[in-house]
Amino acid sequence: FKPTPAKLSILSARKIPDHGGETQFVNMRSVYTALPKHEQEKCDGYIAIHDFAHSRKTVDPNLMTDEERAAVPPVRQPLTIDHDEHRGRSLYIGSHVSHIEGLSKHCSQQLINRLITFSTQDKFIYSHHWKVHDLLIWNNLTVIHRGTPLPDPLMPRVLVRTTIAGDKPLIAC
Template identity: 35%
Template sequence: MSSLQIRKITPGFGAEITGIDLTRPLTPDQEADIVSAIAEYGVCVYPHTGLTDQTHIWFSRMFGNLWTIGGQATRPSRFAYPHLFEAGNLSPDGSISMDEMARKRRKGDRLWHTDSSFTKERTTYSLLLAHEVPAEGGETGFADMRGAYDALPQSMKDRIEHLEAEHSYNYSRMLAGFPITEEEVEAGMIARHKLVHIHPGSGRKSLYIASHALRITGMEKEEGRALLRELLAFATQPQFTFNHYWKPGDLVIWDNFSTMHRGGDYDDLNHRRDMRRTTVMAYPPPPVVLDPRFRDRFDPAQFEAMVDA
């Protein structure tokens, strides 16, 4: 029997989880319960965790290899660990950042997106921990890509079944108003992924779209972008989404293969938002793929094919 106490946030998506101390070593059964919960609900909220940078990283490693922040050896960082991503509005000295270009770049986080979809390898899970939160705003919205796919008309499912989208970080920044051109987008890193994939761990089909998706492979550019906008609008209807309003100590884990998310607006020049994220690499496969409870629904070869796509 699971040791977790689970409160569903929506009927089929998102859960608040209590009854477990994430700062202490976990038993194999507890680890399996945590992995099963994220596979089922897509987004798991753990309130009042008491995690530090060190225990945040230690807990995250349960899910697989962690993404490290490139260039920290030469670029100032607030953190002693290269596994922590700055997801707030603070400068390296801990003060509120007044860097206007950084503020413009962060506006891209207000768009619906999937972490690292613009890389070939991608990432499976993101684990975001709140240290300080603004007095108002700064929430995070989440969208259920499995539920959205299930609700699509069959004609749309048939239309998109074998399509692929090309993803670019620079493209989403351009959409958000960052000063970058289409030519610079094309010159940057672009990764191609299936528009519909089988989600590891649950065996359900899921959309894989985001503001990073700049076009549909083999489709006329504007037609492809119109299709992506249509899917994005469909998948972010209220019945597929919810907002999390942060409190210090909250840890939220989301599955990048079955969800999208976006940040909420707040007064980032006058209110501190100290948010730190670890991110789990997609390869080698995370433990959820190997959980015996899901082996009857998932062929590991599907994961290999998805990573190589």
């Protein structure tokens, strides 16, 4: 959701509940490779609009103030990227994508939903069951992640996140 996406993220477990609160990861290179060829070719030409406010309002419309929304305006990003030409293309989509440029709202939402549903099949998901002192590092350009709910929101869970800034935008400004 930034013009220059983060390069890496690091999560470190400090305090964890007895159960629940896993973090799930999906390698989006694997997802792209598994897409039918015609779907890959279609996705290669699209620009997605990444909007942090879009993902927040799906959780709670009041999560962001107008000031916060203004600080992180929507940005254009390719729907697929070739971050490392030796490893292949990757689908670049997640909960921040509000729509696809050039498609109607309806067609855009259909494509986003289809890609997210395809990406989050069990066969693509690695669920990490945290232990204290676990440390995970992932590439933000090719891996998406999400947390699973805690059975009780009052259960203690402390994860410390560090994000390594990216060094160049994916699309020239």
